[in-house]
Amino acid sequence: MQFNLFTFIFLFAISTSVLSLLWLNFRQDKAINNSFNVVPEGFSKSIKLEDHQKAGSYTKAKLLLNHFEIIFSTVVLLIWTLGGAMDSLNSYWSQRILDPVFMGTVFVLSIMLIASLIDLPFSIYRTFVLEQKFGFNRMTIRTFVGDLFKEILLTLILILPLIYAILFLMNIESIGNYWWIYVWLIISGFSLIMMWIYPSYIAPIFNKFNLLENESLKNRITSLLTRTGFGSDGIYVMDGSKRSSHGNAYFTGIGKNKRIVFFDTLLKGMEDKEIEAILAHELGHFHHKHTQKRMVSSFIFSFASLALLGFLIKQTWFYNGLGVTEPSSHAALVLFALALPVFSFFITPFSNLASRKHEFQADAFAASHTDANDLISSLIKLYKENSSSLSPDKYYSAFHDSHPSAVLRIERLQ
Structure with a gap:
């Protein structure tokens, strides 16, 4: 691994966002404690103290779980990047699949599936322990497992071809440095199609x-x-x-x-x-x-993000700074997807x-x-x-x- 200045910038951004999130959680917990025994003014006639305290306890339980999720997800992010897990997975598939587009698609899909498995215990706990404790859960194990398989199947049917199309465009030499514009058009079109078909075809699944x-x-x-x-x-x-x-x-x-x-x-x-x-x-x-308006904002943000990726994909320091030794389009795509939330954290309030x-x-x-x-x-x-x-x-x-x-x-x- 050849870490560089960008590595330290990345670590600083992670530290800042994690500490900010934990600080905000502690503030929220304190606010709940301060008002736990008194129904806010204007609600005393419509909400009983018992219901108000249940809401407080429910919020505090979600905050506690979120503490662990923040820390755990940060550790996982560091393992994927600076820990070399992504680099190792990339080497594993590159030795077995020669076609760069197909190999990249399998690589991205592997990371998505592994990430889903890593998140699964939190999802199970949230549904069958936390929500169950407060009387909200109606989900059966059969429904939970069924939803999981449906999500995997939809990913294979809908998302897999999208990933392949994106990597295909990223690897076409004749397009040159403006591949990201075509990728943006593909992603924007896919989003519009999904909004159209979701009510009638996706939701009923x-x-x-x-x-x-x-x-x-x-x-x-x-x-x-x-x-x-x-x-x-x-x-x-x-x-x-x-x-x-x-x-x-x-x-x-x-x-x-x-x-x-x-x-x-x-x-x-x-x-x-x-x-x-x-x-x-x-x-x-x-x-x-x-x-x-939200759709236009989303398209503008994705356009700017892909333009930035178009620049970063050619920078060796971007790969090395995040723990990847061999530059590639699929590695750049995943690294960017992992790093973007860290650096865009402070945009969230706006x-x-x-x-x-x-x-x-x-x-x-x-x-x-x-x-x-x-x-x-x-x-x-x-x-x-x-x-x-x-x-x-x-x-x-x-x-x-x-x-x-x-x-x-x-x-x-x-």
């Missing part, structure tokens, strides 16, 4: 979707869609209770292939007028074109800030087309049923939360 049968609720929703000028491919109920008691709703798809989806757990705990208000919030995102602004705009839209009090009562029920913290630390929230706290959202609505 994991869940059952039935058309909404509640006529009074259906009439409310139809009236709301008419008032706001929206159309959809249908109003569906998803069997979310198959995996969890957490409730949710979402509006998915692009173009004419859009679906309104309610979790069955959500419908059981809400009144029709509250469900209408929740849907109005989701429609607010479409009214303000938040989905399109992304979440924009997301929280979008949530306020969607709330305002819902309040203008439904009764704001209905949205307030639905938010309180959602926070209660999902055991979400009502008093998060402001810095933790800035880094991690894409949604404003319940207190801030309700204050705005009032």
Whole structure:
């Protein structure tokens, strides 16, 4: 291994991000402890102290698990890079597969599968211990294993050809230094196609979707869609209770292939007028074109990232600095994917800030087309049923939360 200055920059970035994440976790834990025995002002009539404390305990349990995940994932990252594991895996496959594109595809797939296996114990603990302890888990071992195999199969069918196409473009000499533009076009096109096919073809692989049968609720929703000028491919109920008691709703798809989806757990705990208000919030995102804005932002970020990779792929110090001795397109792709989150860590608060602004705009839209009090009562029920913290630390929230706290959202609505 020939470590260099970039190695120390990488280690500094890792240390900074890890210490920041742990510091934020400790701040959040302290905030939960400080408000553990008192329901926040304005919620005392709607949320019992017992439910508030359950949410606090649930949040603290997730934080404790996250402590271990942060440290463990950092160790794994260092083993893959500076520890030489990636270099060894690269040597193993290069001795057995001659075609560089196929070899690179197998190499990337191997890392993805190994990473999934490494993360599996955390996933099992989160589902069958943590979620089970607080009464949220409905997942059976059979469903868990079935989901795992479905995800692997989808990876082989959808992601594997994408990886091959990317590496193929990276290895075409006639394209020259601008291969990354073609790769960006492929990735952007793939993303749009996935958004189109997900509601009708991907989601049903994991869940059952039935058309909404509640006529009074259906009439409310139809009236709301008419008032706001929206159309959809249908109003569906998803069997979310198959995996969890957490409730949710979402509006998915692009173009004419859009679906309104309610979790069955959500419908059981809400009144029709509250469900209408929740849907109005989701429609607010479409009214303000938040989905399109996030999509454009994502495309711009991926364009800039691939342009940077186009520069780094030719730099020997990039490979050596991250523990790889033999430069290659597939090694550059994986190294970049591993290192990018480390260096882009401090961009996260700005992304979440924009997301929280979008949530306020969607709330305002819902309040203008439904009764704001209905949205307030639905938010309180959602926070209660999902055991979400009502008093998060402001810095933790800035880094991690894409949604404003319940207190801030309700204050705005009032």
